[in-house]
Amino acid sequence: MDLSSINPILLLASLMVAATPILLAALGELVVERAGVLNLGVEGMMITGAICGFAIAVETGSPVLGFAGAAVGGALLSLLFAGLTQFALANQVASGLALTLFGLGLSALLGQSYVGVKPPSTAKLDIPLLGDIPVLGPILFGHDWMVYFGIALTFAVWALLKYTRAGLILRAVGENHDAAHALGYKVVRVRIVAILFGGACAGLGGAYISLIRVPQWTEGMTAGAGWIALALVVFASWKAGRVLLGAYLFGGVTVLQLNLQAAGVDIPVEYLSMSPYLITILVLVILSADRSRAPGSLGRIFHASS
Amino acid sequence: MKFTKLLTGAALALGLAGTAIAEEKTKVGFVFVGPVGDGGWTYEHNQGRLAIEKEFGDKVETVYVESVAEGPDSERVMTQMALKGADLIFTTSFGYMDPTINVAKKFPNVKFEHATGYKTAPNVSTYSARFYEGRAVQGHIAGKMTKSNVIGYIGSVPIPEVIRGINSAYIHAKKVNPDVEFKIVWVFEWFNPAKEADAAKVLIEQGADVILQHTDSTAPLAAAEEAGNVIGFGQASDMAEYKDGPRVSSIIDNWSPYYIDRTRAVMDGTWESVQTWDGIGPGMVGIGEITDKVPADVKEEALALKDAIASGEHHPFTGPINKQDGSVWLKEGETADDGTLLGMNFYVEGIEGDIPQ
Known part of the structure; x- marks a missing residue:
């Protein structure tokens, strides 16, 4: 066992990268669920974002345009879900699952000519002075801009839901859509905007995998990240801060257990491998002892009475 | 008159059925553990599937299901393939071993080929590369x-x-x-x-x-x-x-030669349960x-x-x-x-x- 081979600075830096795709997708789904909609199509939207972002980045040579394209791709796919659930009043669970299957198939089709193609590299933000701080510099200030975007988005979502009128309306729609409708709020419109936002975030999360974390296009490359993001929202009790904590915890323990394996630490590999799931769930379950509960109208179909 | 029409109709139906039987394609199914575009394991198995199509043309029909989890879900996929008329099913991952054996028991007339496993049955062969x-x-x-x-x-x-x-x-x-x-x-x-x-x-x-x-x-x-x-x-x-x-x-x-051989064996009725483990020499490993x-x-x-x-x-x-x-x-x-x-x-x-x- 050689723990000295683990570089804690690199470890902490890489956990931020590992956490970002899940964080982005989970934040989007958090907003969707706070609006009372359960979209199980996160995986499908992520993989669609992964290929849209990859293709656009390759064709334009710009990762920034790639991420923008990924957000649009994810949002467009989520629009399909919005149409099915908000207008056709289809079952949300079935529609979400269908969206995942459709996204996986569509991305495979779109991505055929991009296998083996290398995307343009995303530059790391070189923050003057801050990046030179010993230890903290490389951990906190040497990342690509999407890592910081993910953190900023967490605070933006938290502030939106807690302090703004728009956030209050969104939460009202999610808690009791009939009451919100009676007060004159456009339930369907609010939910469509939330669904589009969720799709865009999932798309960004997918593109982060294909443009930065791996970086390449491989069919099915999200490999279940969307499902982890979905679970994270529930275990985080629909709170943005806890989603950030959960994503970083999951990413951190994932990277840590790989490091411990490579260092030959004397803990059975099976325990190390299950630790990201176990630790994240345990911590978030303990935190959710404050009786946080799901939005009251989550997953329920809204029938406008007028 | 009605009776004559009935006989003519019956004869025509039998004739058409006979033609259909004569032209019936050999149906070959594949159960894949990853996506066909993974660039590795499943990609190469899919190349083998495409080689079958190229070799036998319209005498065969191939079907596949990708990204099938190892475990109970694979059993469902194999069962559906068998029910839909597959004559030969290749199950291409170690974790499909028990599901393959279980489904093979239910469909004794369907031939199964399991990759990298070690359990066989009268209608189950195994194959792997060294x-x-x-x-x-x-x-x-x-x-x-x-x-x-x-x-x-x-x-x-x-x-x-x-x-x-x-x-x-x-x-x-x-x-x-x-x-x-x-x-x-x-x-x-x-x-x-x-x-x-x-x-x-x-x-x-x-x-x-x-x-x-x-x-x-x-x-x-x-x-x-x-x-x-x-x-x-x-x-x-x-x-x-x-x-x-x-x-x-x-x-x-390089699965193609093996897949072509085994499909041919089903087509000409010479298929039997075997255990194949080839390496660099026979060309299965390149x-x-x-x-x-x-x-x-x-x-x-x-x-x-x-x-x-x-x-x-x-x-x-x-x-x-x-x-x-x-x-x-x-x-x-x-x-x-x-x-x-x-x-x-x-x-x-x-x-x-x-x-x-």
Whole structure:
């Protein structure tokens, strides 16, 4: 066992990268669920974002345009879900699952000519002075801009839901859509905007995998990240801060257990491998002892009475 | 009159049915563990499927389901294939073993071919490739080319096939470089590009300058390319898109000849349950082009080793070899028998860490 081979600075830096795709997708789904909609199509939207972002980045040579394209791709796919659930009043669970299957198939089709193609590299933000701080510099200030975007988005979502009128309306729609409708709020419109936002975030999360974390296009490359993001929202009790904590915890323990394996630490590999799931769930379950509960109208179909 | 019409109709129906039977295609099904675009394991199995279509044209119809989880879900997929008239079903991952046997019992007239497993039945054959032969060549190149003396190995699922590969690579790396050390990381998945990339990055951060993988995506090669000064190998497929970068050679699974032979056997009624385990010699395992990144003398040695394995002159598991605990496994000149290799559940001496149970 050689723990000295683990570089804690690199470890902490890489956990931020590992956490970002899940964080982005989970934040989007958090907003969707706070609006009372359960979209199980996160995986499908992520993989669609992964290929849209990859293709656009390759064709334009710009990762920034790639991420923008990924957000649009994810949002467009989520629009399909919005149409099915908000207008056709289809079952949300079935529609979400269908969206995942459709996204996986569509991305495979779109991505055929991009296998083996290398995307343009995303530059790391070189923050003057801050990046030179010993230890903290490389951990906190040497990342690509999407890592910081993910953190900023967490605070933006938290502030939106807690302090703004728009956030209050969104939460009202999610808690009791009939009451919100009676007060004159456009339930369907609010939910469509939330669904589009969720799709865009999932798309960004997918593109982060294909443009930065791996970086390449491989069919099915999200490999279940969307499902982890979905679970994270529930275990985080629909709170943005806890989603950030959960994503970083999951990413951190994932990277840590790989490091411990490579260092030959004397803990059975099976325990190390299950630790990201176990630790994240345990911590978030303990935190959710404050009786946080799901939005009251989550997953329920809204029938406008007028 | 009505009776005549009825007879004419019946005769016509029988005639059409006869024509339909005469033109009935042989239906061949494939159950894949990953997506066909994974660039590795499933990609090569799908190439085999396409080879069947090319060989037999409109005499066959192939169907496949990709990304099927190992376990109960695979049983459902196989059952549906059999119910939809498949004559032959290839189940292409170790974890499909028991589901294949279970479904085969229910459909005695359907032929099943299970990849990398060891359980057979009157209508179930097994087939696998001696990937460990390719690992020997990779180990030789890795041992010669590492400067840090640390070789990283990304393990997928701890089954004998993967353990054989680790042992074979280690033995041959150690033979040419006694200072070599293997760092093994298990990801417990066949295909998860993000996790594979993370594993590769971790190994590189901990000093590995050569990455070997038994996972199905090209992500570890992408990570090696990003790191620079790190080499890797194609796994299951050539992964030629990384030839100009870190990929110095590859193990290529060539399933096409086997798939064509077995389909032909079903078509002409000669199919019987067999166990096939072929390697470099018969061409089921290919060694991808060794690039110019590899010094000429090392390349020559690697190709000589490949030829020696192909001819049967060299067996990758030839004693003296001890088990990890120091006990003697193979004495001087003794070679491992297939039974032990098929059930291999131990590391050889020098590899650190435990095999996950």
